[in-house]
Amino acid sequence: xxxxxxxxxxxxxxxxxxxxxxxxxxxxxxxxxxxxxxxxxxxxxxxxxxxxxxxxxxxxxxxxxxxxxxxxxxxxxxxxxxxxxxxxxxxxxxxxxxxxxxxxxxxxxxxxxxxxxxxxxxxxxxxxxxxxxxxxxxxxxxxxxxxxxxxxxxxxxxxxxxxxxxxxxxxxxxxxxxxxxxxxxxxxxxxxxxxxxxxxxxxxxxxxxxxxxxxxxxxxxxxxxxxxxxxxxxxxxxxxxxxxxxxxxxxxxxxxxxxxxxxxxxxxxxxxxxxxxxxxxxxxxxxxxxxxxxxxxxxxxxxxxxxxxxxxxxxxxxxxxxxxxxxxxxxxxxxxxxxxxxxxxxxxxxxx
Numbered sequence: 311x312x313x314x315x316x317x318x319x320x321x322x323x324x325x326x327x328x329x330x331x332x333x334x335x336x337x338x339x340x341x342x343x344x345x346x347x348x349x350x351x352x353x354x355x356x357x358x359x360x361x362x363x364x365x366x367x368x369x370x371x372x373x374x375x376x377x378x379x380x381x382x383x384x385x386x387x388x389x390x391x392x393x394x395x396x397x398x399x400x401x402x403x404x405x406x407x408x409x410x411x412x413x414x415x416x417x418x419x420x421x422x423x424x425x426x427x428x429x430x431x432x433x434x435x436x437x438x439x440x441x442x443x444x445x446x447x448x449x450x451x452x453x454x455x456x457x458x459x460x461x462x463x464x465x466x467x468x469x470x471x472x473x474x475x476x477x478x479x480x481x482x483x484x485x486x487x488x489x490x491x492x493x494x495x496x497x498x499x500x501x502x503x504x505x506x507x508x509x510x511x512x513x514x515x516x517x518x519x520x521x522x523x524x525x526x527x528x529x530x531x532x533x534x535x536x537x538x539x540x541x542x543x544x545x546x547x548x549x550x551x552x553x554x555x556x557x558x559x560x561x562x563x564x565x566x567x568x569x570x571x572x573x574x575x576x577x578x579x580x581x582x583x584x585x586x587x588x589x590x591x592x593x594x595x596x597x598x599x600x601x602x603x604x605x606x607x608x609x610x611x612x613x614x615x616x617x618x619x620x621x622x623x624x625x626x627x628x629x630x631x632x633x634x635x636x637x638x639x640x641x642x643x644x645x646x647x648x649x650x651x652x653x654x655x656x657x658x659x660x661x662x
Contacts, residue, residue: 311335312392312478317408319343319350319381322425323397325453328354331378332454333482338380338387347381354379357454391416393478395447397425400550405429406437413438421471423447427498427547428554431464431491441466445475448495451543459484460495493558498551502565505548508536509568545574 314330316323319341327339327350341347358372367375380387388394394412396405405424412422423445424434435444446462459479463472472488479486489495494502508522517525523535540548549571556565 313338313390315340315388315391315394316397317341317385317388317394317412318397319346320397322449322451322453323395324350324354325451326395326397326425326449327379328357328375328454329482331375335378336380337378338382338391340382340385340388342383344383347383351376351379351381385411386415388412388415391420393421393423393475395423395425400426400429400547400554402429402433405434409434409438409444413440419443421445421475423475425449428494428551428558430493430558431462432466435464435466442468443471445471446489446491446495447475447479448489450497457483457485458497459486460489460497461486462489462491462495464491494551494555499555502552502555505536505540505552505571506564506566506568509570512537513568513570540571545571549575 311334313336314327315338316327316330317340319327319339323339323341327337331337339347339350341350354376358367358375361367362369362372394416396408396412398404398408405426409422409424416422418440421443422438424431425448426434426446427448431444431446435441438444441464444464445467446460446464448460448462450456450458461472461476461479476486476488487496493499511517511522512519519537523538526532526535527538534542549567552565552567552571556562556567559565
């Protein structure tokens with residue numbers, strides 16, 4: 311088994327380390343903050359303990375997984391890695407400097423990957439001498455549970471790096487989709503209008519946070535409402551991705567950030583988590599399409615309150631039509647796989 315190193319012991323980095331260790335790899339989880347490493351180890355112990363309680367794994371397997379992970383605040387410990395995955399803050403300059411450091415430590419055959427959700431892989435690779443071994447591997451939160459992984463080769467990435475990366479992530483029982491190095495890739499690009507329309511509906515005074523989330527969950531059958539999902543992801547992260555995609559697409563108004571979310575990002579530490587009630591249901595019946603597959607409307611069950619039809623229409627139509635635009639660049643099979651990372655209703659299938 312190859313050695314895998316993960317840079318950043320936050321939620322995403324810890325999840326990726328858990329996956330690799332579960333699949334039998336020696337893992338180095340690096341973070342410059344000792345407190346982050348301690349939190350990561352404590353959370354991993356709790357997660358694995360719950361898996362033992364649910365009889366998904368036994369105690370012996372739990373101890374084996376933990377024993378494979380070295381929690382380190384010394385970057386030199388990533389030596390002899392065959393794959394290094396960076397999962398730190400979404401800041402291009404910081405990532406470029408980190409990749410240069412990583413490159414000076416690992417050998418020339420090591421693949422260096424970023425878990426960025428929106429930044430240019432080519433720009434990150436451009437900071438490295440061996441840009442051909444740099445690639446994007448974008449997991450979704452929570453990484454151990456979400457099956458979809460976007461693999462994003464840069465223009466500099468070699469075919470060998472692309473092939474080895476896909477084979478490895480496939481061996482981790484993930485659903486991989488090869489994605490072009492465009493802003494937001496597939497899932498985050500498709501998701502922008504979903505968040506954006508929800509924020510505009512709120513800002514125009516049509517409905518409040520709780521009502522919009524309730525409508526999408528209880529009537530639309532979504533697993534989570536848009537504001538609940540933004541809060542789960544973190545408004546700081548979500549806003550940064552939106553801003554990045556908006557700028558990268560030369561200020562296309564479809565991706566325009568919201569002042570509401572910007573203020574929440576600025577006051578992230580002071581804002582409490584929004585608590586939204588609602589029960590997921592399978593009330594979405596069908597979608598209505600025009601001849602060119604432009605989504606026109608959505609039919610919901612008779613018991614759904616009609617005043618919320620407009621909310622649901624706006625949100626799903628915005629997300630769907632953006633997905634359709636991506637279909638021009640991707641095959642139907644690849645795009646259908648990519649919808650595994652979207653927060654769609656349980657019984658909703660895009661007609662690709």
